Amino acid sequence: MALSAVLLTVTAGCSSIPFATGSLSHGRAVSCPAAAVVDVGTIAVPAGPIGGYCQPELVNAAHIINAGRDAGVGVHTQAVGVMTAMGESGLVNLDYGDAAGADSRGLFQQRDNGAWGSLADRMNPYTAATNFFDALMKVPGWVSLTPTQAAHAVQVNADPDYYTSYWTSARTVVTALTPG
Structure with missing residues (x-):
């Protein structure tokens, strides 16, 4: 676990970010390395920090925002997608599973059960987000x-309130990255 935390910290490209169970511990001071703006579709992604996240994670959030926009959902629902990925992976595209399943992968820790596509689909931030939004829009009364x-309703997490603590950071990230 300690080695995983070190690797995740290095992968995230941020300093001063403690990881708890593989996710960014939001609400803590974050120092991001200087980086040129990266364009992800129409979204210009700065170095950060925004909402406690640095550019590598913000690029993944931009993919989620783009997938939500392309699926026809509004900014609120795009923030639901970002919030979910924050809770599942800390906005890091994980290539290993979690306690719920060794076959879970990607930003949303989607399982290899046929519902989320191939491993390549689950590891592609835009495709994984598209699959998340498609599943959400099938939930009655979503x-x-x-x-x-x-x-x-989509992730079937053991704790139905698990994602609540990520909502403020998700809204901050989506507001900052949403063009226009």
Whole structure:
């Protein structure tokens, strides 16, 4: 576990970010390395920090925002997608599973059960987010659910309120990255 935390810290490209169970510990001071702006579709992604995340994670958030926009969902629901990925992976595209399943992969820790596509699909941030939004829009009454209820309806996390603590950071990230 200690080696994983070190590797995740290095992979994230940020300093002063403690990892708890593979996710960014939000609400802590973050120092991001200087980096040129990266364009992800129409989104210009700065070095950060934004909402406690640095550019590598913000690039993944931009892919989620683009997938949500292309799926026809609004900024609120795009933030639900970002919140979910924050809770599942700290916005890091993980190539290993979690306690729920050794076959879980990617930003959303989607399982190899046929519902989320191939391993390549689950490891592609845009495709994984598209699959998340497609599943969400099939949930009856999804538009009236709270953000954590919506995330839980798709992810079926053991704790239905698990994602609540990520909502503020997700809204901050989506607001900062949303063009226009």
